[in-house]
Amino acid sequence: MADILAEAEEKMDAAVAHTKDEFAGIRTGRAHPGMFNSLMAEAYGQAMPIQQIASVQVADARMVVITPFDKSTLHSIEKAIRDSDLGVNPAIDGTIIRCSLPELTEQRRKEYTKLAKTKAEDAKVSIRNVRRHAKDGLDKLVKDKEAGEDEVARAEKQLEDITKKRVDQIDEVLKNKESELLEI
Numbered sequence: 282m283a284d285i286l287a288e289a290e291e292k293m294d295a296a297v298a299h300t301k302d303e304f305a306g307i308r309t310g311r312a313h314p315g316m317f318n319s320l321m322a323e324a325y326g327q328a329m330p331i332q333q334i335a336s337v338q339v340a341d342a343r344m345v346v347i348t349p350f351d352k353s354t355l356h357s358i359e360k361a362i363r364d365s366d367l368g369v370n371p372a373i374d375g376t377i378i379r380c381s382l383p384e385l386t387e388q389r390r391k392e393y394t395k396l397a398k399t400k401a402e403d404a405k406v407s408i409r410n411v412r413r414h415a416k417d418g419l420d421k422l423v424k425d426k427e428a429g430e431d432e433v434a435r436a437e438k439q440l441e442d443i444t445k446k447r448v449d450q451i452d453e454v455l456k457n458k459e460s461e462l463l464e465i
Contacts, residue, residue, distance in 0.1 A: 282419065282428055282436045289415035289440060293408050293447040300404040300451055304458045307393050307400075312345045312382050314338065322361035324354045331358055340379075345369075347378040385462075393462050401455040405448055412444045 305315030314337040321328040331337065335349040335358055347362075349355050359378050362371040368389065369380045385393075419436050422428040428436075 282422060282432065285415050285418040285422075286436060286439055286443065289411050290443050292411045293443060296404050296407045296411070297447055297450050297454075300400060301454055303400045303404075304397060304454060307397055307458065307462070311342050312339045312380075314345070316345070316367060317347070317362070320361050320365050320367075322354060323357040324351070331361065334358065335378075343382045345380040345382070347371075347380065348376070349378075352376055390462050394459050397455060397458045397462065401451050404451050408444060408447050408451070412440060415440055 302315075302318065305313070306319045314332070317331045317337050320331045322331050322334060323329075324334045331347070334351065334354050335347050338346050338348070340346045347358060349358055355373060355376065355378065359371045359373055362369060362378070362380060369382055371378045371380045416437060419428075419433045419440070423430055423433050
């Protein structure tokens with residue numbers, strides 16, 4: 282039973298961490314390197330994450346400077362940024378790429394808020410799936426007579442507590458992201 286609960290908790294923690302990473306990629310009014318975490322650029326004959334082939338630095342609140350480790354990847358990085366849904370316009374300046382972030386419109390802020398809510402709901406579904414899988418494992422222990430019903434009932438209560446805690450974490454992260462997005 283402890284193994285089932287530990288595995289469920291680990292998977293739920295991974296879902297929360299993944300959601301935080303996803304939220305880092307949603308643009309707010311300020312520049313931050315996490316915006317580029319999910320972008321892939323063509324390098325050395327394959328698609329690679331931008332942070333593996335270049336350094337991403339924030340020059341100021343509205344400017345990101347990307348310096349490729351290998352100058353031959355400059356144009357593929359620029360193309361990946363241009364084709365992304367970040368809404369930034371990259372400009373090659375010698376051996377670096379400058380990305381200036383325009384002001385977010387009210388409509389764009391609402392779109393990003395809706396996207397954040399969708400990602401949060403996906404995370405909650407993932408957490409619930411982990412809970413269901415763990416509950417099935419606990420029910421199997423009772424069915425196979427490897428554990429008593431009272432023990433399993435206590436374990437299920439622990440599982441519910443773990444699930445509620447993770448869902449609350451997702452809600453808190455979502456609330457913070459929404460306030461960050463709607464802040465002018």
